[in-house]
Amino acid sequence: MTRIFALHSAYGLATVAAAIDEGLLEPRPGRVSRGGAGGDRVLVPFVSARVPELVTGIAADPALAALRTRFDRIEDLDALLGPLHPSGWEPEAGDLPLLERLFTRAWNLDADDLELFVQSPQVAPARTLMSLFPRAKITIVGDGLMTYSPMRVPLDHAVRSRIIRVLHADVVPGVAPLAGGPVAASVPVPVAAFGRVLDETDLGEPLLDTAGHPLDDGAPTAIVLGQYLSALGLLTPREEIALQRELIDRAAVAGPARIIFKPHPAAPPLQTDAVRERALSHGVEFAVYRGPLAAEQLARRVDARAVVAAFSTALPTVQALRGTTIASAGASMLLRRLRPYENSNRVPLAIVDALTREDSPYVDPARLQLLVDAVGYAMQPEIAGHLRERAELLLRDLTTGERERYFAPERLRDLRLPGAPAESAARRMLRSAGGTGRMEELRLTAIGARRRAGRAWRVIRGR
Structure with a gap:
């Protein structure tokens, strides 16, 4: 069997690598790959960022080199589709059989003996690949807390019926994700195995802030993670700055000597300036980290007392990995x-x-x-x-x-769920009943009554 892993994030790649190490992907007869008898493992990486040229994808990131060795070969989807962006790859249904033959030949596949692992199944290119290989069993690979949300768009039955499991890092122990429900099995990857894989992404380079000062010097440290929520339209820039200041306040509760701020890569400098002023007002040292380490690895390297963010996936992850104190602000x-x-x-x-x-x-x-x-x-x-x-x-x-x-x-x-507010008379009149609004239902009833009365009158008059 050939397994295709169409992945775009380091988090998803680490989840798969840990699952392979733990033997969670049942062994197949045939050749032995790194990590055991797993058939032919093909990594199909792609960049999902809006401007791919500004991002180092998982196929080229040097920090992920050890993770890529879990696979027998790599088939770069970006190289095959270019210059088309993977997120825009939505071919016509009539072209899929032809594309299946072309991809089968290009990647040396047996389309009848195939398993497909995808992230973000609601959108291209994952959605396209699931339709492209109509006989492949499908596994959804979790990408953080979004996996716990239900699908946001319905999938065709021909695709939905082939989703057999959801593979996810068990960073919220005891809670199963809703993606792929209700038939897909939840396959949690033990958090210890996930942590060991994340450790492989740390190349041991000096941990420095933007001013060149070392951050792993043993000083009691708290970390604040920026998420740039104003870019998502959730907050205005002014509101986001206020939220960042509140995050600093929450971090200061842990009693650190230093607060490290890890801003979103696209966030403007104004946000960093605002949180610096807030940290200094608490009498603690302030540092900005823009290096390549993920938040989880940054927290490990500095032995963080606390990690604070609005709702980053890193929060439950660092708590599950190391028992680190976590805090948030603005969630409600x-x-x-x-x-x-x-x-x-x-x-x-x-x-x-x-x-x-x-x-x-x-x-x-x-x-x-x-x-x-x-x-x-x-x-x-x-x-x-x-x-x-x-x-x-x-x-x-x-x-x-x-x-x-x-x-x-x-x-x-x-x-019509428990706790719903009482419905007004006007709303009851407008509420849909069997697909038709109540006012429209009454109007149609009146029209029908008039027509029946008219027919009866014509019969009486002999017409």
Whole structure:
């Protein structure tokens, strides 16, 4: 069997590498690859960034060289599609059989003995590849907390029926992701194995801030991660600066001698200046790190006392890996701001909020799973329709304040879920009934009555 791993992120690549090391991808008869009897492993890397020329992809990143050795060969999707961007690769359905033959020949595949591993299955190129190889079994590879959200678009039955599992780093222990549900099996990668793979990405280069000063000198340190939420339209630039300052305040609670700020690569310098002033006001040293290390590895190298962010996947990851204290700010406000309600960031936000709240009622993984299931259903009631009973179970048990923290009242009303606000008479008149609005239903009923009366009158008059 040939296994194709179409991946675009270091996180996804590390997840697969750890799964291979742990033997979670069942062995196949035939040739022995690095990591065991795994058939022919083909890494198909691509760059999903809007401007690929400004990004070092997983095929070329020197920090990922050790991870790439888990595969027997590499077939660069960017090189094959260029100059077409992978995210724009959406061929016509009639072209797929021809493309299947061309790709099968180019990559030396047996299309009848194939397994496909993809990230972000809702969009190209993953969605295209799943349709391109119509007989391949499919595994979804998790890419952080977004994997815990339900699918945001429905997949064709011919594709959906071939999704057999969701492979994900177990950074929220005891909680299963909703992607691929309800039939796909959840395959958690042990966090210890995932951590060992992440350690391989640290090349041991000097850890320096932007001024050239060493950061791994043993000083008590907290880390603040920037996410550039204003670029997503979630906050205004002014609001984001205020949020970054609040994150600094949360980091200062850990009592560090130094706060390291790891800004989003695209964030403007104004944000960094604002958080520097806030850190200095707490009387702590401030440093900016723009190096290649992922947040998880940065936290390990400096032995961070705390890691603080809005809702970064790094938060539950560092907590699961090392027991590091984590904190967030603005999560409840961002949950209210997200539009539309179906926004896939909603579940990551809810998870981080639940994990970092004081006296959180979601410490028990089973309770957190119930929250994830309920929010997932409210987001995608058709795709995640199997979770309605779970949503009702949670909502019947929540206080008003707790319910409003995670669920918009109008959403509860539209889905007729427990805790929904009372419906006004005008809204009842306008509410859909069997696909037709109530006002329209009454209008059609009146028209029908008039027509029946007219026919009866004509019969009486002998016409």
